[in-house]
Amino acid sequence: MRIILDGMGGDNAPGEIVKGAVEASKLIEDEIIIVGDGDKIEFQLKKYKYSDEKISVKHASEVIENDDAPVRAVRRKKDSSMVVGLNMVKSGEGDLFISAGNTGALMAGALFNLGRIQGIDRPAIASIYPILGTKKPSLLVDAGANSECKPSNLLEFAMMGSIYMEKVLGRENPKIGLVNLGVEETKGSTLTKAAFGLLEKSHLNFSGNIEAREVPLGGADVVVCDGFVGNVILKLTEGLAINIVNLLKKKFTENARAKMGAVLLSKKLRSLKEEFDYTEYGGAPILGVKGPVVKMHGSSNANAVKNSILKAIPFAEENVVGIISESVFEIEEVLIEEE
Amino acid sequence: MRIILDGMGGDNAPGEIVKGAVEASKLIEDEIIIVGDGDKIEFQLKKYKYSDEKISVKHASEVIENDDAPVRAVRRKKDSSMVVGLNMVKSGEGDLFISAGNTGALMAGALFNLGRIQGIDRPAIASIYPILGTKKPSLLVDAGANSECKPSNLLEFAMMGSIYMEKVLGRENPKIGLVNLGVEETKGSTLTKAAFGLLEKSHLNFSGNIEAREVPLGGADVVVCDGFVGNVILKLTEGLAINIVNLLKKKFTENARAKMGAVLLSKKLRSLKEEFDYTEYGGAPILGVKGPVVKMHGSSNANAVKNSILKAIPFAEENVVGIISESVFEIEEVLIEEE
Numbered sequence: 136m137r138i139i140l141d142g143m144g145g146d147n148a149p150g151e152i153v154k155g156a157v158e159a160s161k162l163i164e165d166e167i168i169i170v171g172d173g174d175k176i177e178f179q180l181k182k183y184k185y186s187d188e189k190i191s192v193k194h195a196s197e198v199i200e201n202d203d204a205p206v207r208a209v210r211r212k213k214d215s216s217m218v219v220g221l222n223m224v225k226s227g228e229g230d231l232f233i234s235a236g237n238t239g240a241l242m243a244g245a246l247f248n249l250g251r252i253q254g255i256d257r258p259a260i261a262s263i264y265p266i267l268g269t270k271k272p273s274l275l276v277d278a279g280a281n282s283e284c285k286p287s288n289l290l291e292f293a294m295m296g297s298i299y300m301e302k303v304l305g306r307e308n309p310k311i312g313l314v315n316l317g318v319e320e321t322k323g324s325t326l327t328k329a330a331f332g333l334l335e336k337s338h339l340n341f342s343g344n345i346e347a348r349e350v351p352l353g354g355a356d357v358v359v360c361d362g363f364v365g366n367v368i369l370k371l372t373e374g375l376a377i378n379i380v381n382l383l384k385k386k387f388t389e390n391a392r393a394k395m396g397a398v399l400l401s402k403k404l405r406s407l408k409e410e411f412d413y414t415e416y417g418g419a420p421i422l423g424v425k426g427p428v429v430k431m432h433g434s435s436n437a438n439a440v441k442n443s444i445l446k447a448i449p450f451a452e453e454n455v456v457g458i459i460s461e462s463v464f465e466i467e468e469v470l471i472e473e474e
Numbered sequence: 475m476r477i478i479l480d481g482m483g484g485d486n487a488p489g490e491i492v493k494g495a496v497e498a499s500k501l502i503e504d505e506i507i508i509v510g511d512g513d514k515i516e517f518q519l520k521k522y523k524y525s526d527e528k529i530s531v532k533h534a535s536e537v538i539e540n541d542d543a544p545v546r547a548v549r550r551k552k553d554s555s556m557v558v559g560l561n562m563v564k565s566g567e568g569d570l571f572i573s574a575g576n577t578g579a580l581m582a583g584a585l586f587n588l589g590r591i592q593g594i595d596r597p598a599i600a601s602i603y604p605i606l607g608t609k610k611p612s613l614l615v616d617a618g619a620n621s622e623c624k625p626s627n628l629l630e631f632a633m634m635g636s637i638y639m640e641k642v643l644g645r646e647n648p649k650i651g652l653v654n655l656g657v658e659e660t661k662g663s664t665l666t667k668a669a670f671g672l673l674e675k676s677h678l679n680f681s682g683n684i685e686a687r688e689v690p691l692g693g694a695d696v697v698v699c700d701g702f703v704g705n706v707i708l709k710l711t712e713g714l715a716i717n718i719v720n721l722l723k724k725k726f727t728e729n730a731r732a733k734m735g736a737v738l739l740s741k742k743l744r745s746l747k748e749e750f751d752y753t754e755y756g757g758a759p760i761l762g763v764k765g766p767v768v769k770m771h772g773s774s775n776a777n778a779v780k781n782s783i784l785k786a787i788p789f790a791e792e793n794v795v796g797i798i799s800e801s802v803f804e805i806e807e808v809l810i811e812e813e
Binding site: 267268279282283314316323324325327346347348349350351352362363364366367368369370371372373374375376377378379381382383385386387389392393395396397398399400402403406407410 | 618653655663664690702703716717725731734735738741745
């Protein structure tokens, strides 16, 4: 397989991107093609030992910046690492595209350059949501791509998320939960009430509504919501985790007795920090476009890049895009029944 | 002042409600009238020493249960502790109503029995949101009463929240933040973009959009969002806090070394738990109805009841309802300007 990696996206590009690619390359047989400023990437690559056959560079002269307007950027910067990389997947030169760049641009670029899967109205970003104390993360769809949704969009998110969870994360018959104000069918907004009806009619393993308090406890394997709510869930979790870790640090260094206790607990405190570490779980897949595209966190370091590459391989290998295409008729059946 | 307390609402009624009332009564000069099943409440009261002049009982023969349909319950159960209590505020027999009962019914009852403040389209529940490591909580409006909102509703929430924050929590010129996908004005849903425009035109101290990750860090004094998002923020915070505390407990008892560390840190760990303790901050005010009504957590214990009573007093004493009524014209000015 050929993995196309955006060498210029994210806060730590190209240094950490290249380093992560080299580290991943040692663990896999697949080929990695790093797209971006040839000189800069080669300069970074020279720091490491790697196999020429497994890592190569594809030059692209432009870079889409984080503050670029997404749609305009992907339309105008035709020779950006992002657009070039996406087109390599489209043409078959690559099997998978991974980028830590501008999220909006990556979404827009995937839509323009690869296109939507026929029958999918709204592609979505799915985010791996760690469940503390377990090694079984949930998948949150949509994590922020579509701030306004129709009920049928939530059904699409559920279907695509279910396939990804099963094929990439290896969880059979994943449990789908719809984020809502309460567990009762009658609760919620116009959107969630209608989506509940559609999900119930589907072939998915729909377990009903879940309240937001169940999300961090692993209440569902696939957590379905509109992108506004998904974004709130992701960002709030991040903010609260940072806040709690900082508070622990502060409290545990307030006096000598506490400091001694913290020394004894240092291993445990470190393992707690790892629980919050998004870099272990890899990137966020964009679902619903005609090719496997993965968005890495903008602040990804080499370890995050390495893990994103490793975890993304089954996205292409298991033909998730093809399976979604073949499953679209199931959504159509539910919608026809509804009319 | 006469505080009307729902003796039958919540999971621990009437035992903990009565106990909390007795404890609060020792600290204040105001009168507390407990509404509900006279025999049961008197039975509980007999366990304690209290002043007859400061605590009395008003009999009500019915109880609104947690699984009662809200609107039907407040329409039919005319002699329930909740409806009787609300009517006491309406008639002037009481100055403030506090209940740990069915949230939907309390909202519906407040609307039917007290009525909306003229010019307020959507009354809301405001929740005190603790900011860890500080003693300065934020106020979240709407915390779940209105799952679908118009832009003008968010302006109402901001205005009412600002007044409550200033008058009851004593924070001058509170900073208003609008929950959104990003800080830029152009980001977000149709709702948040339009609300941004209204808030900017208002006299409020509007500081712009805040991302959900800033909410637990105290990014705004008054956090404004629709009730669906507010409910997600509250419940997710609760779920994540429980999860983290449980994980800490587990990790800190995994072996002898960790246990010893935990003993040395026991005081700090206890203080951490207190940070999460909602019972310290009192109940959630319902804003926009013609009388001060406070919703306590359904699982409130005596300490939570005591604090809810103490913290609710300024809601009535500072005439928050009157000030909201007098400030409605400011909303109307913004909306007229907009047209």
